């Protein structure tokens with residue numbers, strides 16, 4: 113007799129093949145039978161809905177949120193059961209010595225290494241699972257401070273050994289955020305040896321590339337070179353062409369990636385389904401105030417000037433009869449300026465669709481889990497928006513294929529053994545949804561509205577989300593990377 117059965121569901125197993133009608137049985141947190149199954153003590157009627165492996169959010173900044181918001185309702189409500197943290201070069205490893213990271217991720221580290229971060233998570237577990245990257249910005253600040261100079265041989269050795277020990281403790285690779293300080297000051301010949309340190313562990317190189325604006329193609333080339341020279345797979349984060357003059361560049365950038373794959377490199381990407389980006393405002397104006405960038409900018413959260421939240425900078429400037437630069441300066445001169453988060457409308461809808469059509473693009477929300485003000489709706493809506501708007505309404509990609517790219521593909525990429533498939537022996541991380549109604553409800557003005565059509569979400573066989581509400585179950589863990597298979601061309 114099984115512990116639990118979910119019956120009468122269309123099983124989308126994560127492989128990309130068409131769904132089949134059947135039941136699944138779960139014992140001790142794992143799937144044990146799929147298709148025709150025996151009797152069970154507890155039975156859930158799936159009413160013909162679709163059952164898929166829980167979605168894997170390939171790109172998040174949830175390092176602090178796992179501890180501050182353990183229900184993780186903004187993720188489980190869209191069907192996400194695992195998040196990849198430590199992105200854009202900022203992560204938990206070495207964060208005790210990186211004030212920039214602590215502020216950006218709202219972390220209060222009591223730990224010194226990944227094992228310590230895991231222990232902190234175990235003492236207050238979240239609803240879903242996570243896997244961590246080592247962040248290069250964090251590592252660099254912890255080692256060199258915020259200094260714009262080359263690392264010495266001794267500093268390189270320190271950073272390399274921190275990367276290697278984090279890999280031993282289960283990190284899945286190293287991430288860079290080369291737009292941001294201090295990563296922007298790192299030359300390529302610093303990044304290659306640090307990336308080499310993940311190679312013996314089967315780790316990967318994940319990059320927020322140096323320039324997503326005019327320099328996109330050169331920056332993608334740099335990421336490919338670093339992965340190739342270090343001998344590890346490359347993963348490009350939140351792939352986009354920013355700035356109106358660069359719209360339409362995504363297909364060209366994808367061609368570069370296709371060429372690299374054809375020549376034998378292992379490359380993947382993630383993207384989110386919105387034309388706006390978001391991040392810490394101070395970082396975008398590090399080198400002066402660019403009025404072109406400020407023009408498309410809106411304030412997400414700003415603790416010192418909360419009445420600016422949800423407002424476009426152009427409207428604030430018009431209202432006050434001052435220049436865009438003046439408004440930016442007001443915000444950056446206010447106390448807690450490092451907490452000011454903005455949205456920038458900078459990408460093209462056609463480029464988003466090009467990303468979502470590509471077989472190596474997975475989904476990464478890039479959400480910033482700051483729930484005050486008007487955060488970017490991608491935090492709450494990404495996965496259901498892809499399924500509702502891009503798969504059902506616009507038919508950019510088939511449902512089985514998109515579910516593959518939300519499940520088994522990222523599981524392989526990030527070394528998550530036993531996850532991302534509905535198969536006997538796999539963990540029972542599952543989402544039950546209605547493909548006919550699933551869609552995001554979070555908007556720029558009402559960014560915290562949970563999605564529609566996500567009926568039941570399980571992590572390790574425990575229900576964490578049911579019909580619009582988070583449960584009190586906290587089965588999540590910080591997972592350890594296991595040597596992943598490479599992704600064949």
Ligand SMILES: [Zn+2]
Pocket residue numbers: 199200289320349350
């Ligand atoms: Zn980034």
